[in-house]
Amino acid sequence: MTKQANFYKDKVCINVLANSIENAKEIYEAIDGHILVGLLSKNYPTVEAAVEDMKLYSKEINNAVSVGLGAGDPKQWKMVAEISEELQPQHVNQVFTAVGYTRALLRQNETLVNAVVSPCGKVGYVKISTGPLSSKAEDGIVTVETAIEMLKDMGATSVKFFPMNGLSTIEEYKSLAEACAKQDFILEPTGGIDLDNFEEILTIALKAGVKKVVPHVYTSIVDKATGKTKVEDIIKIYEIIKRVVE
Template sequence: MLDTKIKFYKGRVALNVLAKDLANAKEIYEAAEGHVVVGLLSKNYDKIEDGVAEVKEYLKELGVVSVGLGAGDPSQFEKAALISCETDPGHVNQVFTGAGYAAGALRAKGHGRTYINVLMSPTGEPGKVKISTGELSEKEKAAIVDVDTAVAMLKDMRAHSVKFFPMGGLKSLEELKEVAKASERGNLELIEPTGGIDLENFEEILKVCVESSIPRIMPHIYGSIIDKETGLTRVEDIKKLYEIIKKLVK
C-alpha cells in the first residue's frame, strides 16, 4: 500500500474536486475534514515552473494536491508529470500512454508518495475499456481491450489506479462495476470514477466502489458543484457529499 499523503475517510474515500483559489480550497478542505484532494490543472500553466510554484503554494497549506490535465486533455500529460516530479504532490492524473512516463519521472526524483492514475474510457460494453487516450492515440482508431488486460498494463507501468472517464454519470454504471471487479482481481489500491458525477448520482456511483474490496476510492466531482457565477466550488455541496461518504463507509 502506498504511503500516501492523502487523508481517506476511514482509510477508504477521499473526494477529488477543483477550487477557484487557495482560499476556496482551504474552505473545501475544512468542510470535508481533510478527506479531499484539490486539483490544479496543468492546462492552466504556460510554463512548468509556474505550475510547480502554485502546487508548492497549495502544498504548504493543504499538504496534498492532485495535479490534473484539464478536462482529460492528453496534450498535458508531460506537463502534469514534470510538475509532479518536482513537487511530489500526492496525486497525478495521466492518460493511459503517459503513466509510465510519470512513474519514471517520479522515481528518478526519489518520490514514492504520489498516486498515479491511468485514464481508461467507457466503450458501451461492460468488461471492455478504451485505452487509446493519449495525445496521438486518441486520434486513431480506438484501442479497445479487456479491462483485466488494461489493469495488468497499468501495473506494468507502475501506476496505481484506474481513472474511469468520462462516465456520463450513471450512463456507464454497469461498466464501472466491471472496472471495479477487474481492479479487485488486479489488487489495485485505488479506483477513481469520473465524469458527470453530481449530488443526485454520487451515492449510487460511490456505493458500487464501496461494496468492492478496493482499499481506496477517489470520486472526481467537478462542474456540478461549481457556482457558475462566482467560479467557487460550493462548500455546502462538499458538506453534502461528505455526509454521503460517512453514510456509506462504516
C-alpha cells in the first residue's frame, strides 16, 4: 500500500477530518484522492484500538490517512508515533520535539512527517517549543530558517504552522512560506482556514515558491448537525485548488 501522498499537479493536497469510513470515501472521491484524512489519536483509548480502526479507513482510501494528535495536544505525541509505526500511513502530525522518535519508528522516509511550530508574534521567527514539557516552559523561539534545518536534521518532511488563526498571522506565515521555498520544504498551514480565506492562504504559499502545500481545513467544513465533512465544500475547495494551481 502506497505511503506517498497524492498531490494535485504535484503541488497541493488538503488535510481534512472524517467522522466515518463512508464520509472518508466520499470526500476522497470528490477530490480525486488529493487528500489526507485526519484520524485523531485522542479519539481512541489505546494504540491497538486506533490501529485496528485506522486500518479499516486505510483500505478504503488507498492509505490516505493522516494520524493526528487531536487539537495539537502535545501529550498525544507518543501514541501518534506508536500508531504510525504499525499503520505506516501517508502522513503523520507531530510536535517538534518528537519528530526524530517518530521517523525512527517508521523505519522509512516515504511517509510525510510534519512538526508543529507556532506563531510567536515576530515576523521571521517561530516557536518550536511545542512538546509536552517544552510547551509549558519559556518559549523557544528561533528563525524560520533554523527551524526548518532542525526539522530536516530530525527527519521531518514538512512544517505545520499552527495555530495560524486564519489570516491574523499572515505576515509570519508569508515569512515561513518564503523560507520553505528557499529550503525546499513542505508547508502545512493550519488553524482557522475556511472557504473564505483558503484561496489567499494557498496562493501566498505557491507564489512564494513553495513546491508542496498541505492546507488543513477542519471544523469550518464540518456539518455541525451530522459531524461529517461536507462533500460540497470539498468540491468547492477542489475548484479553488485547480484555479490557483493552473
